[in-house]
Amino acid sequence: MSKENGLIYRISGPVVTAVGIAPRMYEVVRVGHEGLMGEVIELHGDQSVIQVYEETSGIKPGEPVVRTGQTLSVQLGPGLLTQIYDGIQRPLPKLEETMGVFITRGVDADGLDLEKKWEFNATAKKGDEIGPGQVIGTVQETETIEHRVMVPPNSGGKVKAIKSGTFNITEPVCTLEDGTEIAMMQEWPVRSPRPFVQKYAPDVPLITGQRILDFLFPLAKGGTAGIPGPFGSGKTVTQQQLAKWSDAQIVVYIGCGERGNEMTEVLDEFPHLIDPNTNKPLMNRTVMIANTSNMPVAAREASVYTGITIAEYFRDMGYNVALMADSTSRWAEAMREISSRLEEMPGEEGYPAYLSSRLAEFYERAGRVRTLAGDDGSVSVIGAVSPPGGDISEPVSQGTLRIVKVFWGLDAGLARQRHFPAINWLSSYSLYPQALDQWYRDNIASDFPEVRTDISTLLQVEAELQEIVQLVGSDALPVDQQLTLEVARMIREFFLQQNAFHDVDTFSDLGLQYHMARAILSFQEEAKKAIAGGAQLEDVVNIPARTDLMRGRFEKGYDERIGELVTEMGKQIAASMEAN
Amino acid sequence: MSGKEYRTITDVKGPLVFLNKTEPVSFGEIVQLRLSDGSMKNGQVLDTSDDQVIVQVFEGTSSVDRQTGVKFLGDVFKLPVSKGLIGRILDGAGRPRDGGPEIVADEMADIIGAAINPYSRQSPESFIQTGISAIDACTSLVRGQKLPIFSASGLPHNDIALQIARQAKLVGSDDDFVVVFCAMGITAEEYNFFVHDLERTGALENAALFVNLADDPAVERLITPRLALTAAEYLAFEHDYHVLVIYTDMTNYCESLRQIGAAREEVPGRRGYPGYMYTDLAMLYERAGLVKGKKGSITQFPILTMPGDDITHPIPDLSGYITEGQIVISRELHQKGIYPPINVLPSLSRLMNAGIGPGKTREDHKSVSDQLYAAYAQGRELRGLVAIVGEDALNERDLQLLKFADIFEDQFLRQSRDEDRSINEGTLDLAWDLLSNIDTKYLVRLDQKWIDKYHPTDRKDSEEE
Ligand SMILES: Nc1ncnc2c1ncn2[C@@H]1O[C@H](COP(=O)(O)OP(=O)(O)OP(=O)(O)O)[C@@H](O)[C@H]1O
Ligand SMILES: [Mg+2]
Numbered sequence A: 001m002s003k004e005n006g007l008i009y010r011i012s013g014p015v016v017t018a019v020g021i022a023p024r025m026y027e028v029v030r031v032g033h034e035g036l037m038g039e040v041i042e043l044h045g046d047q048s049v050i051q052v053y054e055e056t057s058g059i060k061p062g063e064p065v066v067r068t069g070q071t072l073s074v075q076l077g078p079g080l081l082t083q084i085y086d087g088i089q090r091p092l093p094k095l096e097e098t099m100g101v102f103i104t105r106g107v108d109a110d111g112l113d114l115e116k117k118w119e120f121n122a123t124a125k126k127g128d129e130i131g132p133g134q135v136i137g138t139v140q141e142t143e144t145i146e147h148r149v150m151v152p153p154n155s156g157g158k159v160k161a162i163k164s165g166t167f168n169i170t171e172p173v174c175t176l177e178d179g180t181e182i183a184m185m186q187e188w189p190v191r192s193p194r195p196f197v198q199k200y201a202p203d204v205p206l207i208t209g210q211r212i213l214d215f216l217f218p219l220a221k222g223g224t225a226g227i228p229g230p231f232g233s234g235k236t237v238t239q240q241q242l243a244k245w246s247d248a249q250i251v252v253y254i255g256c257g258e259r260g261n262e263m264t265e266v267l268d269e270f271p272h273l274i275d276p277n278t279n280k281p282l283m284n285r286t287v288m289i290a291n292t293s294n295m296p297v298a299a300r301e302a303s304v305y306t307g308i309t310i311a312e313y314f315r316d317m318g319y320n321v322a323l324m325a326d327s328t329s330r331w332a333e334a335m336r337e338i339s340s341r342l343e344e345m346p347g348e349e350g351y352p353a354y355l356s357s358r359l360a361e362f363y364e365r366a367g368r369v370r371t372l373a374g375d376d377g378s379v380s381v382i383g384a385v386s387p388p389g390g391d392i393s394e395p396v397s398q399g400t401l402r403i404v405k406v407f408w409g410l411d412a413g414l415a416r417q418r419h420f421p422a423i424n425w426l427s428s429y430s431l432y433p434q435a436l437d438q439w440y441r442d443n444i445a446s447d448f449p450e451v452r453t454d455i456s457t458l459l460q461v462e463a464e465l466q467e468i469v470q471l472v473g474s475d476a477l478p479v480d481q482q483l484t485l486e487v488a489r490m491i492r493e494f495f496l497q498q499n500a501f502h503d504v505d506t507f508s509d510l511g512l513q514y515h516m517a518r519a520i521l522s523f524q525e526e527a528k529k530a531i532a533g534g535a536q537l538e539d540v541v542n543i544p545a546r547t548d549l550m551r552g553r554f555e556k557g558y559d560e561r562i563g564e565l566v567t568e569m570g571k572q573i574a575a576s577m578e579a580n
Numbered sequence B: 001m002s003g004k005e006y007r008t009i010t011d012v013k014g015p016l017v018f019l020n021k022t023e024p025v026s027f028g029e030i031v032q033l034r035l036s037d038g039s040m041k042n043g044q045v046l047d048t049s050d051d052q053v054i055v056q057v058f059e060g061t062s063s064v065d066r067q068t069g070v071k072f073l074g075d076v077f078k079l080p081v082s083k084g085l086i087g088r089i090l091d092g093a094g095r096p097r098d099g100g101p102e103i104v105a106d107e108m109a110d111i112i113g114a115a116i117n118p119y120s121r122q123s124p125e126s127f128i129q130t131g132i133s134a135i136d137a138c139t140s141l142v143r144g145q146k147l148p149i150f151s152a153s154g155l156p157h158n159d160i161a162l163q164i165a166r167q168a169k170l171v172g173s174d175d176d177f178v179v180v181f182c183a184m185g186i187t188a189e190e191y192n193f194f195v196h197d198l199e200r201t202g203a204l205e206n207a208a209l210f211v212n213l214a215d216d217p218a219v220e221r222l223i224t225p226r227l228a229l230t231a232a233e234y235l236a237f238e239h240d241y242h243v244l245v246i247y248t249d250m251t252n253y254c255e256s257l258r259q260i261g262a263a264r265e266e267v268p269g270r271r272g273y274p275g276y277m278y279t280d281l282a283m284l285y286e287r288a289g290l291v292k293g294k295k296g297s298i299t300q301f302p303i304l305t306m307p308g309d310d311i312t313h314p315i316p317d318l319s320g321y322i323t324e325g326q327i328v329i330s331r332e333l334h335q336k337g338i339y340p341p342i343n344v345l346p347s348l349s350r351l352m353n354a355g356i357g358p359g360k361t362r363e364d365h366k367s368v369s370d371q372l373y374a375a376y377a378q379g380r381e382l383r384g385l386v387a388i389v390g391e392d393a394l395n396e397r398d399l400q401l402l403k404f405a406d407i408f409e410d411q412f413l414r415q416s417r418d419e420d421r422s423i424n425e426g427t428l429d430l431a432w433d434l435l436s437n438i439d440t441k442y443l444v445r446l447d448q449k450w451i452d453k454y455h456p457t458d459r460k461d462s463e464e465e
Helices: A092-099 A211-216 A235-245 A260-269 A297-316 A328-341 A355-364 A395-401 A412-416 A433-443 A448-472 A479-496 A510-532 A537-541 A544-554 A558-578 B133-138 B157-167 B188-200 B224-239 B250-263 B277-285 B314-320 B331-335 B365-389 B396-413 B423-435 B448-454 B456-464
Strands: A005-012 A015-019 A027-031 A036-044 A047-052 A064-071 A073-076 A118-122 A135-140 A146-150 A157-162 A165-167 A172-176 A181-183 A186-189 A198-200 A224-228 A250-256 A286-291 A320-326 A367-370 A376-385 B009-013 B016-020 B029-034 B040-049 B052-057 B069-076 B078-081 B089-091 B107-110 B127-129 B149-151 B177-186 B207-213 B242-248 B297-305 B325-329 B342-349
Touching: A015 A027, A027 A047, A036 A297, A047 A297, A073 A297, A118 A172, A135 A157, A135 A172, A211 A448, A211 A479, A211 A510, A224 A235, A224 A395, A235 A250, A235 A260, A235 A320, A235 A376, A250 A260, A250 A297, A250 A328, A260 A286, A286 A297, A297 A320, A297 A328, A297 A376, A328 A355, A328 A376, A328 A395, A328 B277, A355 A376, A355 A395, A376 A395, A412 B342, A433 A448, A448 A479, A448 A510, A448 B365, A479 A510, A479 A537, A479 A544, A510 A537, A510 A544, A510 A558, A537 A558, A544 A558, B029 B052, B078 B224, B107 B224, B133 B342, B133 B365, B133 B396, B133 B423, B149 B157, B149 B314, B157 B188, B157 B242, B157 B297, B157 B325, B177 B188, B177 B224, B177 B250, B188 B207, B207 B224, B224 B242, B224 B277, B224 B297, B250 B277, B250 B297, B250 B314, B277 B297, B277 B314, B297 B314, B314 B325, B331 B342, B342 B365, B365 B396, B365 B423, B365 B448, B396 B423, B423 B448
Parallel strands: A224 A376, A250 A286, A250 A320, A320 A376, B089 B207, B149 B297, B149 B325, B177 B207, B177 B242, B242 B297
Antiparallel strands: A005 A015, A005 A064, A005 B040, A015 A047, A027 A036, A027 A064, A036 A047, A073 A186, A118 A135, A118 A165, A135 A146, A157 A172, A172 A181, A198 A367, A367 A376, B009 B016, B016 B052, B029 B040, B029 B069, B040 B052, B078 B107, B325 B342
16 A cells, blocks of 8 residues: 555646655655655645655656655754754755755755764653653753753653763663653654643733834734735844844744845844843844745745744743744745645635635644643744735735734835834734733833823824824914824834834833833923923923933933933923923 | 657647657756747746646747647756856847857856855845945945846836946945846847947946847746846856846746746736746845855846836835845936936835945944935925925924925935945935934934034034134
């Protein structure tokens, strides 16, 4: 039955049809004389349809196809961090060693270095009863991250022997009574979610240091967010900001069908950027997957699964993991291309009918969970979406918005005015604030939610007033409404705008964000009083202290100075009243 | 397996030929067709199986019949490359068009081009001064970037491309660029315009041209840019040249792509263009850049004309999603008589931050550029408002911004076709002079320290002292 070898019958781009072979669905096969890696994606009578992860030109019908018996899997163990992989977990530095700067084909590479020795510290003891997912020892994988070696999800029993020492990742470090040997490395099929005990509702924010995100549209640890936006509106910059500054312990960054240079940028930058939470280079906590737009589409399709499986693995150790996928639209397009080669019945805009269920399954792998070992771990997923023409009525955007709980809508108009991050504060939303408010009250300030409401209300009111201004000009408005416009402008220019490329402005601590928001509200209050007391709006708005307060955010130590700056502002506003 | 000629054509559809055959041919293989009158056509295998082979014919299928002989050449499409390409004009399929001899190959290079390993790339960060203020200040170009010109019919994109080709230089270096020019379906007149300009400035000797004109085979356009980029890669990565690739018009390329898709009865993506157009374009645009351990570089200037001036049309849209920014030419500015009519607001250079600043251009460059954008954007918006409510309804700040928008267009954007402005004295100082028409308290994008140092009044103060 299980015919091991077959022949190529047909080649159409990345899709190859084989005959004379009886593989399982999603089994990995070797295609052609060069043994290109492929995955079975359809069985059709005697024909097996294979998506091939490498370029297929020059391959002929009649060449061999060989089964491997494996499904598409990743290798999990020490050595993942700081690595950069292609969509099927081949380390790109390894590929460079064997192929040079251009990616040719027919080269295999293990995801992990099987030879490298690691210092394993056993934490379980002989005689311990250990279950699936339980930690049996640790390895200091990078300066900041301790790799917790776990019992594979399908294993467990009584420890017969376990030893600390220096091992490579395939050597057994632990033996169970039933003879099972456990090594530091395990494998997991990428298309199956890794098991856990239970999902919890997220109630802790993922703090990103990006004011508009943290303050107005927060994401929870274990939550899901979508960032749709036209080209050049800031999806990648936002994703990279999250990869840099969010307080996740592990970051998995997937460059899915996007630019090569953007990955190079991350590779160049991250080793030099210091994680504000650990004071060590950010690279220590990062795993990258780079399957750029010009690399094979089938491997692009696989890249998000490779990434999320790695993320789940670190979650299972009890870490908070954040995963960014830039861009999920390119992943969807890879599905569309393969589906059309399979001559499947197309759904909307040529996408396969299963598009939305694939999207849902992917985001469903996010979450805050109780791990098999009983710890708390999370995977937060942030997906960029690239809608054609920036119009989010298309299937990928819609499929995403139905699932994710946070919507950061990027706006071409704002980007054009260089208002960055170009996140539209009127159309964006987060469904998490309610679940997170208690956390803010306990950890930042007891009135944090109220301050947020005040700020977002001001922005709403501004939008309404703007409609009137469009008709009559701002001078025609009563002075209190003119003040509201000024305050709202302050929110936009001082608070919402944040320059990702400015050394200081790039990251704002959540406490500082709160103080900045309070400063704006206090300006509003004082100004109202002053105007009621006879001050001119012009004078109040133009006091130098307000400019100092606003420009100050570009300087180091702002969190220490902001109190004084607000006090000084209050004085000057009061003085503007006396001047009259 | 060469030599064997099949006469098994079953169907001909648009540019595609379907045939039954007996021996296996490989995917992507090059095909030669011999018509009954003895003339030859070339093609490439798009689909191959034990029963049937689909061939795309570059020159189109007119006169192909069931008697046409089809020969599979046993190899994928390759271009003979050598330094001898420089100074040559080739046709859209890589044959000499200048009456010169065949290229003597140092190497036969596969024109599909393998992807650069992202790990092996080097970040582009050397500022290229184009001498055009709008570009240098606001959408700075760096070596190894792919920066398309989004234009539309009747606009002077060719002049701008040529001015860039003429003036582009690395400040403080005399490395020259080699130009690889790739024409896809442009008119003979446009082509002559390019060639004359390149000739006039002596750049032609330093250029390699691949030319497919409007009356040349449409399907051939699908390989022309691949030939040009293969030549560029060879010159950049084997011979250390800094290559500037100009290709025009991407819109014609995409039309050919659509034609093939339609003939294959593929499920189309948006507006009839193939669903894989993003990937296909990426296979071209991503062949720009710098790689570790090689001195040369490839900088790309694709030109495309937006159908109906619509930037959301799939051609500019998918391009914008791949390239590292775009320079947008505006019909409105053109009609106002401004050259170069570059609308900086939708224009963008994503690699700008890496290429500017202290030691590269000037410390205030980023701030100045942000401020120019913000002020111009607001000024332009106010124009709309003024049209409704009149200038009287504007406050002081708005009035200044409104006026600035005019000055910016008239003095900053506008320059002549041979005016080569230096970045610091020519462009950035000019920007400061114009920004000084706005009260500094409204210039919130400028750091105080740059105001103190570069603002004209302060500049004068310090000169007087
Ligand atoms: N927070 C920010 N601060 C400063 N500049 C920004 C910010 N966000 C975006 N930008 C600017 O916008 C440009 C485009 O952003 P980005 O590359 O993230 O767009 P994108 O949405 O990913 O586009 P594409 O879909 O084409 O990949 C950046 O190069 C940068 O100049
Ligand atoms: Mg992007």
